[in-house]
Amino acid sequence: MSKLSAVIIDDEISNLKGLEQKLGKLFPEIQVVNTFQKPEDAIAALKIEQPDIVFLDIEMPRINGFDLLAQLVSIHFQVIFVTAYSDYAIEAFKQNAVDYILKPIDDEDLKLAINKAITLVKGKKEVTNNDKLVSLLTSVLSNNKKIIVPTSKGLSFIPQEDVLHLEGYEGYTKIHVNNSATIMSSYNLGRFEKLLGHNFFKCHKSHIVNLERVRHFENEGYLLLENEQRVPISKTNKKAFLDLFK
Known part of the structure; x- marks a missing residue:
């Protein structure tokens, strides 16, 4: 060799x-x-x-x-x-x-x-x-400030504050960031749920939102994000979401 x-x-x-x-x-x-x-x-x-x-x-x-x-x-x-x-x-x-x-x-x-x-x-x-x-990196990076995303080219490190919301899609995860870009990961949503900080809330089986980026709660069952995107919130998670702000 x-x-x-x-x-x-x-x-x-x-x-x-x-x-x-x-x-x-x-x-x-x-x-x-x-x-x-x-x-x-x-x-x-x-x-x-x-x-x-x-x-x-x-x-x-x-x-x-x-x-x-x-x-x-x-x-x-x-x-x-x-x-x-x-x-x-x-x-x-x-x-x-x-x-x-x-x-x-x-x-x-x-x-x-x-x-x-x-x-x-x-x-x-x-x-x-x-x-x-x-x-390993997730367990030691300071205060879990970044989401670590495996891609076909290696690993991407995305500041959590830049993430608006994560969407489960056919076993993959779409990561929506604040510059309107979307990053696709082969990790499912459940995997990312374990990696995220306390500012994130699973509002639906297929959606996790950054609470810092939520601008409005709609009674009919949606959360409006600062980029005007509407994300569904399930009936079972409505109370838990509203309790966060009591």
């Missing part, structure tokens, strides 16, 4: 150099093509070209590792998280099969994580499996 490419992102230069040396010693088939101390520089580079594996520090100034991923429109690399803190959603990592290693880096832990990443790359599997990465 030809050499795999890797990028290391860590704000501490000693950690960058230490991991690069370990990789050169333990995995000569992996070529470190770039290292970044500033997460902003890493984001700019990864938007243009993505390696096979990214070693990503979690706790960094200004932008942490999770938020760094959230700023990428698409992800086509295997992620190995690096952290000095064992309380950083370690259980979420395990449950979602996302690789991570603790600092100071143990050689055996590093070998296990890299071998798993190599297996995924050889099998031509994208990312760490969209479902698993979506679940």
Whole structure:
């Protein structure tokens, strides 16, 4: 197999150099093509070209590792998280099969994580499996401020405040955003219901609305959104909706 490419992102230069040396010693088939101390520089580079594996520090100034991923429109690399803190959603990592290693880096832990990443790359599997990465990111992104939408090209990260309403459609979900665009996702509405913040309300079996974008309640059974769209509200959900405003 030809050499795999890797990028290391860590704000501490000693950690960058230490991991690069370990990789050169333990995995000569992996070529470190770039290292970044500033997460902003890493984001700019990864938007243009993505390696096979990214070693990503979690706790960094200004932008942490999770938020760094959230700023990428698409992800086509295997992620190995690096952290000095064992309380950083370690259980979420395990449950979602996302690789991570603790600092100071143990050689055996590093070998296990890299071998798993190599297996995924050889099998031509994208990312760490969209479902698993979506679940992880959703569980740790600050206050669930974004909806993470798997698409045919990768993952889209949509600020929840930009979403007017979500509509279930033949097992898919139409996401209506405030610029009149509609994003189609292969996830069903029930999946998104679990990912949304408290500002969203399921008014109908096929509709979830952003309460911040509701402008009027119509007695005949509709909610009028700020873009003039009328969304049905079921009889069983009317009382629950009105109770929110008591």
